[in-house]
Amino acid sequence: MAAVSMPVAERRGAAEAVARRVSAPWTAASAAPTVSLDESQVDTGAERGDAVGTVAFEGVGKVYRSAAGEVTALEGIDLAIPAGRIFGIIGRSGAGKSSLLRTINRLEQPTAGRVLVDGQDIALLDTEGLVALRRRIGMIFQHFNLLSAKSVRDNVGLPLLVAGVPRPRIRERVDEVLDLVGLSDKHRTFPSRLSGGQKQRVGIARALVHHPEILLCDEATSALDPETTISILSLLRDINRKLGLTIVLITHEMSVIREICDDVLVLESGRIAETGPVWKVFGDPRHEATRALLSPLTRDLPEDIADRLRASPFPGSETILELRYTGVDGDPDLGQLSTALGSRVRLISAAIDRIDGHAQGRLVLGVHLPPNKAKQASCASGGHLKVLGHVAGDD
Numbered sequence: 006m007a008a009v010s011m012p013v014a015e016r017r018g019a020a021e022a023v024a025r026r027v028s029a030p031w032t033a034a035s036a037a038p039t040v041s042l043d044e045s046q047v048d049t050g051a052e053r054g055d056a057v058g059t060v061a062f063e064g065v066g067k068v069y070r071s072a073a074g075e076v077t078a079l080e081g082i083d084l085a086i087p088a089g090r091i092f093g094i095i096g097r098s099g100a101g102k103s104s105l106l107r108t109i110n111r112l113e114q115p116t117a118g119r120v121l122v123d124g125q126d127i128a129l130l131d132t133e134g135l136v137a138l139r140r141r142i143g144m145i146f147q148h149f150n151l152l153s154a155k156s157v158r159d160n161v162g163l164p165l166l167v168a169g170v171p172r173p174r175i176r177e178r179v180d181e182v183l184d185l186v187g188l189s190d191k192h193r194t195f196p197s198r199l200s201g202g203q204k205q206r207v208g209i210a211r212a213l214v215h216h217p218e219i220l221l222c223d224e225a226t227s228a229l230d231p232e233t234t235i236s237i238l239s240l241l242r243d244i245n246r247k248l249g250l251t252i253v254l255i256t257h258e259m260s261v262i263r264e265i266c267d268d269v270l271v272l273e274s275g276r277i278a279e280t281g282p283v284w285k286v287f288g289d290p291r292h293e294a295t296r297a298l299l300s301p302l303t304r305d306l307p308e309d310i311a312d313r314l315r316a317s318p319f320p321g322s323e324t325i326l327e328l329r330y331t332g333v334d335g336d337p338d339l340g341q342l343s344t345a346l347g348s349r350v351r352l353i354s355a356a357i358d359r360i361d362g363h364a365q366g367r368l369v370l371g372v373h374l375p376p377n378k379a380k381q382a383s384c385a386s387g388g389h390l391k392v393l394g395h396v397a398g399d400d
């Protein structure tokens with residue numbers, strides 16, 4: 006049975022992981038030493054209560070040392086990524102995102118702390134163990150990293166060939182993964198004849214050939230146009246659901262995080278600025294770095310209002326209010342608010358979205374208010390309301 010067709014529930018949990026590994030005979034003895042063992046002999050992490058596809062960072066630090074000096078890329082990272090989640094990493098350029106991601110498959114060695122995959126300290130793995138780890142962790146890249154002289158089929162099958170898998174099994178598995186990524190008709194095509202989106206699909210197929218439990222994506226959609234980005238994201242979401250694998254992805258596109266991630270980590274100068282469910286972090290960003298990253302998503306005030314905005318009220322002025330939907334503590338009660346404001350409310354702009362069932366965004370309202378009313382209304386809104394300023398009234 007191929008793991009590609011296994012539902013999420015089956016793949017989660019250590020016992021199922023055994024079944025999956027044992028049922029993938031071509032992951033060769035060298036790739037997965039557990040293959041020839043019976044279930045009672047396999048360390049699945051079940052006794053430790055670990056699920057397959059978890060990553061934990063404990064006090065992880067990374068200092069790059071070169072002739073030019075030292076660069077501290079990561080410091081004091083304590084974080085757990087649960088199995089089966091889509092976990093996004095964001096941060097300014099140079100914040101340490103790639104360094105952190107690359108510690109998961111030991112492409113980078115931390116200079117402090119530990120990285121645990123399925124509860125196992127990966128620094129302790131010997132060469133064979135490291136090879137096996139890297140087969141459990143697929144990776145895709147911004148520029149696809151395909152071999153131009155090889156066909157789609159050969160690009161995808163290469164990791165299996167290197168692992169010594171018999172050719173008929175390679176063909177079978179390549180067919181499966183190409184089918185999964187929607188490229189069944191492109192076996193013989195060479196990368197130069199593929200679109201960017203198709204190349205990334207090949208990259209994804211190649212990353213899946215070893216039935217990984219974790220997929221790492223470093224800016225996987227950054228080289229793609231918006232439409233292709235959406236199709237690749239929905240493929241990743243599909244793969245996450247169908248195969249139950251954990252996806253850790255770096256992106257500079259906040260919309261990517263909003264679209265498919267369950268959780269997000271914001272890195273700032275190598276440290277954790279904040280982390281949590283996307284709806285919470287995006288709805289109520291606590292750190293300046295998060296707010297700066299999100300600013301393209303939070304629409305500014307309309308120009309005609311912004312130009313005329315004054316800090317203090319003046320005779321006949323209209324108060325401009327911002328009503329925030331953070332997804333935390335429920336949605337603001339518009340009826341109660343309108344009663345508290347006690348006068349005609351004008352809607353100036355609105356940008357409300359829903360993430361994971363939580364309303365996020367803001368309304369900008371104009372209202373003629375006696376000075377003390379704004380405060381009352383703010384209380385009535387449960388702190389969701391803020392006075393932005395005052396403009397000359399329209400009437």
Ligand SMILES: Nc1ncnc2c1ncn2[C@@H]1O[C@H](COP(=O)(O)OP(=O)(O)OP(=O)(O)O)[C@@H](O)[C@H]1O
Pocket residue numbers: 069070071076077078096097098099100101102103104105
């Ligand atoms: N091999 C290396 N040698 C020395 N310094 C490095 C090395 N790799 C990364 N750095 C430095 O470590 C810091 C973090 O780099 P990293 O590539 O992890 O950032 P990033 O958040 O992925 O940035 P970007 O968004 O630009 O890809 C940066 O200051 C970078 O210059």
Ligand SMILES: [Mg+2]
Pocket residue numbers: 102103104
């Ligand atoms: Mg990077």
